[in-house]
Amino acid sequence: MKLVYFAWLRERVGKAGETLTPPNDVTTVGALLDWLKAQGGGYAEALKDLSAVRVAVNQEYAGPEVQIGPNDEVALFPPVTGG
Amino acid sequence: MKLVYFAWLRERVGKAGETLTPPNDVTTVGALLDWLKAQGGGYAEALKDLSAVRVAVNQEYAGPEVQIGPNDEVALFPPVTGG
Amino acid sequence: MIRVQKEDFDVGAELKALIERARADGAGIGGIVTFTGVVREFSSEAGYRGGPRQLTAMTLEHYPGMTQRQLADIEADARKRWPIDASLIIHRYGRLEPGDNIVLVITASAHRQAAFEANEFLVDWLKTKAPFWKQECGPGGETWVAAKASDDQMAERWIRKPAAKRSAAE
Amino acid sequence: MIRVQKEDFDVGAELKALIERARADGAGIGGIVTFTGVVREFSSEAGYRGGPRQLTAMTLEHYPGMTQRQLADIEADARKRWPIDASLIIHRYGRLEPGDNIVLVITASAHRQAAFEANEFLVDWLKTKAPFWKQECGPGGETWVAAKASDDQMAERWIRKPAAKRSAAE
Numbered sequence: 001m002k003l004v005y006f007a008w009l010r011e012r013v014g015k016a017g018e019t020l021t022p023p024n025d026v027t028t029v030g031a032l033l034d035w036l037k038a039q040g041g042g043y044a045e046a047l048k049d050l051s052a053v054r055v056a057v058n059q060e061y062a063g064p065e066v067q068i069g070p071n072d073e074v075a076l077f078p079p080v081t082g083g
Numbered sequence: 084m085k086l087v088y089f090a091w092l093r094e095r096v097g098k099a100g101e102t103l104t105p106p107n108d109v110t111t112v113g114a115l116l117d118w119l120k121a122q123g124g125g126y127a128e129a130l131k132d133l134s135a136v137r138v139a140v141n142q143e144y145a146g147p148e149v150q151i152g153p154n155d156e157v158a159l160f161p162p163v164t165g166g
Numbered sequence: 167m168i169r170v171q172k173e174d175f176d177v178g179a180e181l182k183a184l185i186e187r188a189r190a191d192g193a194g195i196g197g198i199v200t201f202t203g204v205v206r207e208f209s210s211e212a213g214y215r216g217g218p219r220q221l222t223a224m225t226l227e228h229y230p231g232m233t234q235r236q237l238a239d240i241e242a243d244a245r246k247r248w249p250i251d252a253s254l255i256i257h258r259y260g261r262l263e264p265g266d267n268i269v270l271v272i273t274a275s276a277h278r279q280a281a282f283e284a285n286e287f288l289v290d291w292l293k294t295k296a297p298f299w300k301q302e303c304g305p306g307g308e309t310w311v312a313a314k315a316s317d318d319q320m321a322e323r324w325i326r327k328p329a330a331k332r333s334a335a336e
Numbered sequence: 337m338i339r340v341q342k343e344d345f346d347v348g349a350e351l352k353a354l355i356e357r358a359r360a361d362g363a364g365i366g367g368i369v370t371f372t373g374v375v376r377e378f379s380s381e382a383g384y385r386g387g388p389r390q391l392t393a394m395t396l397e398h399y400p401g402m403t404q405r406q407l408a409d410i411e412a413d414a415r416k417r418w419p420i421d422a423s424l425i426i427h428r429y430g431r432l433e434p435g436d437n438i439v440l441v442i443t444a445s446a447h448r449q450a451a452f453e454a455n456e457f458l459v460d461w462l463k464t465k466a467p468f469w470k471q472e473c474g475p476g477g478e479t480w481v482a483a484k485a486s487d488d489q490m491a492e493r494w495i496r497k498p499a500a501k502r503s504a505a506e
Contacts, residue, residue: 006399007469008480056467059402075399075467079483082396082427082468083373083439083459089229090299091310139297142232158229158297162313165226165257165298166203166269166289177370178348185374189435194378199455200347200370204355206446208364265359276376278459279490285369286452320449 001032001070005046006077009053012046013076021070029055030064032074052078084115084153088129089160092136095129096159104153112138113147115157135161167253168237170228172260175270177202184252188274193251197278199285203269205262209302209309221304226259226268229297233257240291248284250275255288257298287324294321337423338407340398342430345440347372354422354442363421367448369455373439375432379472379479391474396429396438399467403427410461418454420445425458427468457494464491 004017026035033055037047047053055062056075068074087100109118116138120130130136138145139158151157167184169175181200188195209219237255244250252274262268271288275281292298293314300311337354339345351370358365379389407425414420426440441458445451462468463484470481 004399006467007397007471056399056402059399059405061465075402077399077467078469078480080463080465080467081470081481081483082398082466083463083487087229089297090227090301139229139232142229142235144295158232160229160297161299161310163293163295163297164300164311164313165228165296166293166317176348177351178346181347181372185435189377192377194376196374196376197459198370198372198374200368200372201448201452202351202368202370203448204366204368206364206366207359207362265355278371278373282371282452282456289367289448 001068002073004073004075006075008078009046009076012042014042027067027069028064029057029062029066029068029074032068033064033076046076054079084151085156087156087158089158091161092129092159095125097125110150110152111147112140112145112149112151112157115151116147116159129159137162167255168234168241169254169256170230170233170237171256171258174258174267175256177267177270180254180256180270181272184254184272184274188252191251193274194276195251195274196276197281198272198274199278199281201269201271201285201289202267203289205264205266205268207264209304209311219302219304219306221264221302223264223303224262225301225303225308226262227299227301228257228259232297236296237292240288240295243291244273244284244288247287248273248275248280249277250280250284253284253288255292257292257296259298290317290321290324293317337425338404338411339424339426340400340403340407341426341428344428344437345426347437347440350424350426350440351442354424354444358422358444361421363444364446365421365444366446367451368442368444369448369451371439371441371455371459372437373459375434375436375438377434379474379481389472389474389476391434391472393434393473394432395471395473395478396432397469397471398427398429402467406466407462410458410465413461414443414454414458417457418443418445418450419447420450420454423454423458425462427462427466429468460487460491460494463487 005013010016022035026032036043054077057066058073088096093099105118109115119126137160140149141156205224250273254272256270273281273285294317302309375394420443422444424442443451443455464487472479
């Protein structure tokens, strides 16, 4: 699974992206966030307040219930501030 | 009193402006319109439907009750269509 | 700033000059809204057979002294109602062809909602209060454009509820 | 049409090209609304002593593939909701300085109210949905700009009552 991070989430995780293989029972966005947070370090720091985290799966906004698999691109980022 | 006419009101009256001396009892915009209309010809044609006539006194919109005198500039024109 | 002129205007150049003026004044502008009105290809009135009437030209007549006064009043009113840091109104007169610029309204503010609302307000009032008259020229001859009731309704929005709309601004 | 780019844009040239495109398509446009967002002089967040914080620069990060997709979706949505004959969204990324252009939104229609509403809609959605993040750079160092609740409220206007607003159009 390809993960990408943006803005202060990228800074806290400490990298712009990576390829990860979460356990088989991580099949939703919500489960992925919980699993990542449990890895501690930068992940725990970045995901401390989940209300400030937005997720996109394959470049579409996704809620915690959305299904994810090994071929998906999952992006984590703060609320957007463009325009 | 200086009178000026615009758009189709100008065309119907047949001139862009003129200096007139209405009778002494013509002291308001409403009285002026009635007096002009009674002159017949182009005036009667131009002022046939007063709901389509707008008036400005000294370049400010004016209703029929507004007082006018010999030194005023009175403009008659159709509803505006700029912008 | 207001201008009534026969000549065309360059929107990009006007916008640039306005932003520079505002920045020189120390204004913290973030959003600039621009309305450009251009001469349409077709008449707003139906043609003789009910279809759209192709225009060859349009002539804009105005009442010189009153135009300046009305535009200045309208601009001052907008700047009292909204926190606008810079504004510009240019209205052309004379003979214009389809696609030509007629009017330009620019409003700049730190708050985009103020810039949008003030701009709409100015355009609505230009349509209903500024002493300009359009005469369309097409295959059937010359026709004075009739004022639209919808324009009056748009302008009346600002009489009825300026405060309510304003409170929605960020 | 959408563009995401590092380079500056020329509002006048973009506007001219858009009008020409629309006219070539036979569209009877009469009103064009343009929103230009520029980098402010001062931070939207208070400085360390509560006063405004002067900015030296701003960096805009974005999520390339998703940005293109979101902008295209937003533009298509606006054109379904309003009778828009031509539109353009340009959003810049990278390092920008106060006064620099950030974003350009142009909407053109035969009906000015449609052009105004579609433009506001697009700007509101850009602020709340397009994956861009602003990092301000000033005397106190670099700070990621926080999303504003007011921007969410502005965007929600269009969820609650698109039809009501639309019916007010001329």
